[in-house]
Amino acid sequence: MENFVVSARKYRPSNFKSVVGQGHITTTLKNAIKNNHLAQAFLFCGPRGVGKTTCARILAKTINCEHRTADFEACNQCDSCQAFNNNASFNVHELDAASNNSVDDIRNLVEQVRYAPQQGQYKVYIIDEVHMLSTAAFNAFLKTLEEPPKYAIFILATTEKHKIIPTILSRCQIFDFNRIQVNDICEHLKYIAGEEKIEAEEEALRLIATKADGALRDALSIFDLIVTFSAGNKLTYQETISNLHILDYDYYFKVVESLLAGSISNVLLLFDEILKKGFDGHNFIIGLSEHFRDLMVCKDPATVELIQVSDSAKERYLQQSQQANMSFLLSALSLCNQCDIQYKSSKNQRLHVELTLMKLAKLPHAISLAAVAQEETKKKA
Ligand SMILES: Nc1ncnc2c1ncn2[C@@H]1O[C@H](COP(=O)(O)OP(=O)(O)O)[C@@H](O)[C@H]1O
Ligand SMILES: [Mg+2]
Ligand SMILES: [Zn+2]
Structure with a gap:
């Protein structure tokens, strides 16, 4: 059997341009790269599945790219880009604060920050669900966030901005991610259906987009689920409503x-x-x-x-x-x-x-x- 890769992974955007519905963020980030005016600490806020981790990774890849395009995008070809695309880059570190929220976890991270990158210009630290860090962990982190080495960039992500303490908020450049519009999700699904050679009824895609409630990842998971249940390469409205148990x-x-x-x-x-x-x-x-x-x-x-x-x-x-x-x-x-x-x-x-x-x-x-x-x-x- 062919290895099945879920759409959310297969269609992870590889540059800023392919990120859907977050133009205000990708434009600002690109401009910062262009003007060489990049903040060292970012806070990405917004609901689940709207592209926070994706944008953090694209930023990390782009600033380390050896041959950025004229449009300030990653080339996706140089050694550094390829390492990023294969999840093998040493210049990006991800910490999931939901499961690693102790002081020790943060101390480990702070320890790593002391070493300059071997290759490339920047090391990027992505801390997901940062609101889950314990108070002690937060405190252990503050000093590093305050005065990071030149090569270190921190991207903190959270679904619950109100839980972030002011001392962190005031040290970060804050980006608020949008929930993604039904129309935009629908267009994206249409594109993926096309790539996968699936004949999808517009009504079906729209229903999935509505059900996803602004989260593109959810839309892709629902899409996969229904495609798996459907016979052949067709996705119909009738099949979708019966699968999702939605009233016609x-x-x-x-x-x-x-x-x-x-x-x-x-x-x-x-x-x-x-x-x-x-x-x-x-x-x-x-x-x-x-x-x-x-x-x-x-x-x-x-x-x-x-x-x-x-x-x-x-x-x-x-x-x-x-x-x-x-x-x-x-x-x-x-x-x-x-x-x-x-x-x-x-x-x-x-x-x-x-x-x-x-x-x-x-x-x-x-x-x-x-x-x-x-x-x-x-x-x-
Ligand atoms: N704005 C977006 N544009 C394109 N794809 C997206 C977007 N947001 C989410 N996705 C899809 O969902 C997957 C998970 O997104 P992710 O960036 O991890 O979301 P978050 O970190 O906000 O929870 C991505 O791999 C991608 O396939
Ligand atoms: Mg994420
Ligand atoms: Zn590159």
Whole structure:
């Protein structure tokens, strides 16, 4: 069997340019290299899987590269770059503070810092999850961080910036990494699918991107998982929703259709079908709220961009939003919201959701009655 390399490793960016969605950081780092104005201590903050370690390694590689490109990227060819790419460079040291957080671990590191690099210009120390270091370890580290030798660069990374003590914060140049936008993740997945010769439906990739919640690594892991389960080289929307156990958004469209038609029976039957498929009533109501929100956002051309769906799906949202008026959407959102808040304390949760659905189905009628009444009073006045 061919050796399977997970996509997150196989497609680890090899230069600044290929890092997705962190332009503000890669540009600043490149400029610092260009102007020879590199800080000696950095703090990379941000959620998991958005490129902190990746950027730290690229920085280490780039500043040690023997033939940097005109664009201040690593050449990926010189001996130093190759050593980095094979994880064999002596100029980069990684310490995972989550598992090595004692004073001794830091003392070891501080000891190493005393030796200048044999080859290349810089030694880079990456300390991951730096907020996990014990107070004593922090203190043992402070002096080195304060006055590091010229060849040493420290990159501290953390997912929890608020846990970093001020003495460290004030000694570092701070970079805040973004969660990655659904669109950017989607594009990246499309590229990888292309490289892997996998025919992927855009809707499927979008779903994965949404599920990953801003973390590119998670998106790649989910992608691998579903590709493994799928037969052949196809990745379909249907397969993805069943694998991820996500409710097909088609249901929300159907539910709203029935609501607008005022059909209580239809909507109860749909809800029954959803429960039978093993979905949870609470998630359904939250999903329905999001659907109402998306319809509302589609009402105004200025906000249409706020829905993050594929072009074909967007058309469907636009159509349905035309059929629902603003009063309906606002009241519907508020009813769903109440249902969501009270869900946990309800003794009969199924009935609780059903009651909300019944009220929702009566909304269009109630709203039109109210409008008629208003007209009448206007006429009389
Ligand atoms: N911004 C990004 N651009 C491209 N790939 C990324 C990005 N962020 C994460 N990845 C992918 O996820 C993997 C893990 O990223 P990593 O840099 O270790 O994340 P972090 O250190 O922020 O948790 C990388 O090898 C890469 O495949
Ligand atoms: Mg990391
Ligand atoms: Zn090089």
